[in-house]
Amino acid sequence: MTSTHDAGQVRPAGERRTLPVPEGLDGMRLDQAVSRLLGLSRTTAAALVEAGDVLVDGAARPKSDRVTAGSWLEVVLPAPAAPPTVIAETVPGLRVIYADDDIVVVDKPVGVAAHPSPGWTGPTVIGGLAALGHTIATSGAAERQGVVHRLDVGTTGVMAVAKSERAYSLLKRAFKLREVEKRYHAVVQGHLDPLRGTVDAPIDRHPTHDYRWAVMASGKPSITHYDTLEAFPAASLLDVRLETGRTHQIRVHLSTLRHPCVGDLTYGADPTLATRLGLSRQWLHARELAFAHPGTGEPVRFVSDYPDDLAHALRILRD
Missing domain, CATH: 3.10.290.10 (RNA-binding S4 domain)
Incomplete structure (x- = not known):
């Protein structure tokens, strides 16, 4: 035809x-x-x-x-696109925090996707790990084998990838059952009231804007807990814990509260403040990841320091 x-x-x-x-x-x-x-x-x-x-x-x-x-x-309908493939390439700034036969944990830099996807031509965590000689589990779709959770391209921080098939199965199950502790730090505009709280609001694709998500009655259950760590005249530093892992969850929930992540122009942040802080992306960082090791069953916890651009913006806010 x-x-x-x-x-x-x-x-x-x-x-x-x-x-x-x-x-x-x-x-x-x-x-x-x-x-x-x-x-x-x-x-x-x-x-x-x-x-x-x-x-x-x-x-x-x-x-x-x-x-x-x-x-x-x-x-x-358009003919199905060829599935994206993993290309082994060195990814500047991608740092391996921990690795063994079951898992590899990385500190993901900004501008790097978790895995290949249609329309994305930039670097990926999976491609970077291949260049470093790490063999990843073959479970999952071909382009995202071993990936048990993802971070947005513009979000930095700690991310785990499965190397063994057993680790992939156990970690996917742990994420599904909410047995993995995921903590993020976010700098948001203004001051939240109350200073500590929970957002329980379903998230689905935005009805009119591609590549955006929104709180929608038709969406999947999404739960975000937040706690104010530090307040500045124009912003607040939050500790955020996720129960669920929807795409853009933290960004959507905080924007819905009218306190978007500083620098997150996609979800309504003030461009003037972003410019003053030297930010070209959202101030959002995957700070900690904790789970039962799929090989030993022992609890493990990994922490990522703030990258230079986020640390610089925080210094300006504190001055």
């Missing part, structure tokens, strides 16, 4: 789907309706409409057109 586009170009196409517009989507924009019906991002849905891969009752329509219940949509 092929799909023809402008300038006589022909490209391989993926699966063709034909389905009616349900009553609940009546009057919705075409790109948004396609996104909702097929579980695609709004950006991907809009691109399909603009490429002519979406027909409404047999005709192409602009992405801003409103759909009518009962109309038939024909959508040619």
Whole structure:
């Protein structure tokens, strides 16, 4: 099956789907309706409409057109992308804190992803470990073998990776059962009231902004505990403990409290304050990780010091 586009170009196409517009989507924009019906991002849905891969009752329509219940949509889904592969490459700043036959624990620098993913061309923890000669467990998807938890690209700190299959299985189970202690330090705008508390609010993808998440009734349960360690005139240093591990959880929950992480422009932080502190990313650091060692069963705890950019910003706040 092929799909023809402008300038006589022909490209391989993926699966063709034909389905009616349900009553609940009546009057919705075409790109948004396609996104909702097929579980695609709004950006991907809009691109399909603009490429002519979406027909409404047999005709192409602009992405801003409103759909009518009962109309038939024909959508040619994009061909599946090739899975990303692990490339062994030296990652500056990636430091191994601890390693044995079961696990390797690293101090992840900023600008490094946990593992390869579609659209990411930068360095990864898994690629860096491969360059250092560490053999990782083969369990899990090919591009993220051995990864039992992740940190955002812009978040630094301690991260564990499984080397043995047994370690992968036990650590994945420990994270799922909330038997792993994950502590972060965050500098947020303003002062929280109360100074110590818990945010229990479900998180899901943001309904209109790709790459963002939000507190949504449709989301997965998400629980964040925080405690104020130090207060400054314009900000506070928090100790944050996670019960769950949703994408962007700390950033979303603190933003919902109207106290976003300093420097986190994605979630509403003040760019002027970020500039004054010399920050180009959120002040958020994975400070401690503690769990039962999958090989010995003994409790282990790993701690990561603040990287230079976060330490510099903290000094300015304290002056």
